[in-house]
Amino acid sequence: MHNSKTTSRVIIILSILLIPSIGYLIVSSGKNKYTHLEIFGPKEPSATVPGDTVYHTIAPFELDAHTGERFSSKQLEGKIYVADFFFATCQTICPKMSMQMKRIQEAYKNDPEIVLVSHTVNPERDSVEALAAYAIEYKAIPGKWTFLTGDKQQIYELARKSYFITAMEGDGGVDDFIHSESLVLIDKEKRIRGFYDGTDYEDVNLLIDEIKVLKWEYTKD
Numbered sequence: 426m427h428n429s430k431t432t433s434r435v436i437i438i439l440s441i442l443l444i445p446s447i448g449y450l451i452v453s454s455g456k457n458k459y460t461h462l463e464i465f466g467p468k469e470p471s472a473t474v475p476g477d478t479v480y481h482t483i484a485p486f487e488l489d490a491h492t493g494e495r496f497s498s499k500q501l502e503g504k505i506y507v508a509d510f511f512f513a514t515c516q517t518i519c520p521k522m523s524m525q526m527k528r529i530q531e532a533y534k535n536d537p538e539i540v541l542v543s544h545t546v547n548p549e550r551d552s553v554e555a556l557a558a559y560a561i562e563y564k565a566i567p568g569k570w571t572f573l574t575g576d577k578q579q580i581y582e583l584a585r586k587s588y589f590i591t592a593m594e595g596d597g598g599v600d601d602f603i604h605s606e607s608l609v610l611i612d613k614e615k616r617i618r619g620f621y622d623g624t625d626y627e628d629v630n631l632l633i634d635e636i637k638v639l640k641w642e643y644t645k646d
Contacts, residue, residue: 462610462639465617466589482615483587488544488575491556491565496573501615505639506540507632508609509623510584512547513559518606522623523563525608530570532633539636541570544583546603548574577601589617608632612639 466481483498490496507529511519526541533539545551551559556572565572573580578597584590588609595601610619610632619635622628 461642462618462635465620480614480616483611483617484583486579486583486587488573488580489553491553491560491572491574492567493553493557496571498615501540501542501611503538503613504540505538505613505636506542506611507636508542508544508588508611509607510544510546510580510588510590510603510605512545513551513555514547515604518604518624522606522608523559525623525626525629526570527563527565528629529608529633529636530566533636534566534569538640540568541565543570543572544580545572545574546580546584548577548580590620610635610639613643 464480468478469481471477471479485498487495487497507526509522509526511522513519523543526543529539530541545556551574553574556574560570560572563570581595581597581601581603584603584605585595588607590605590607590609591603593603595603606622606624608621608623608629609617610621612618618639619632621632
């Protein structure tokens with residue numbers, strides 16, 4: 426009887442000691458799976474290390490902002506940002522997308538690391554003045570949410586080759602047109618970390634949450 430009681434006590438003590446450790450291992454093993462976002466796009470040759478490859482990044486660009494100033498991708502250094510492609514006279518998906526971008530702005534309005542960039546796909550009609558009026562309509566905060574216009578071929582090249590928002594080929598010519606509901610999450614290294622449906626409230630909720638995950642990646646080390 427004495428041996429039986431002793432054995433029972435040992436089992437209880439071991440359980441008390443092991444259960445928290447097992448729980449920790451389960452949580453730790455799941456950390457990489459649930460708290461790191463995927464990096465999208467093909468790997469490309471490194472510009473600095475011969476023979477090495479790096480993840481795809483958004484190409485450098487310079488366009489006209491709705492403020493009347495030139496806007497360079499250099500202004501996005503050290504930022505996490507959400508990008509979309511729209512046009513001001515759109516009456517279908519664009520108003521929904523812009524309302525969701527406004528929600529993201531509101532969620533992170535006090536966080537200087539998070540910004541939004543909207544590129545027009547109809548630069549012939551979306552002048553700086555037109556975009557300035559659009560920015561007022563959606564209550565864009567200066568420095569937080571920027572609307573861009575400029576050379577159509579450059580914008581379409583960015584949409585296709587940098588942001589991957591469409592698989593349809595095109596040359597950015599007169600008859601070329603892109604219309605996508607995608608919101609794209611970009612990290613501080615200008616890598617794509619997620620695609621979201623800008624017309625879907627729940628998908629934008631996910632985007633808002635995954636921005637927090639991405640911010641955590643930069644603080645965990």
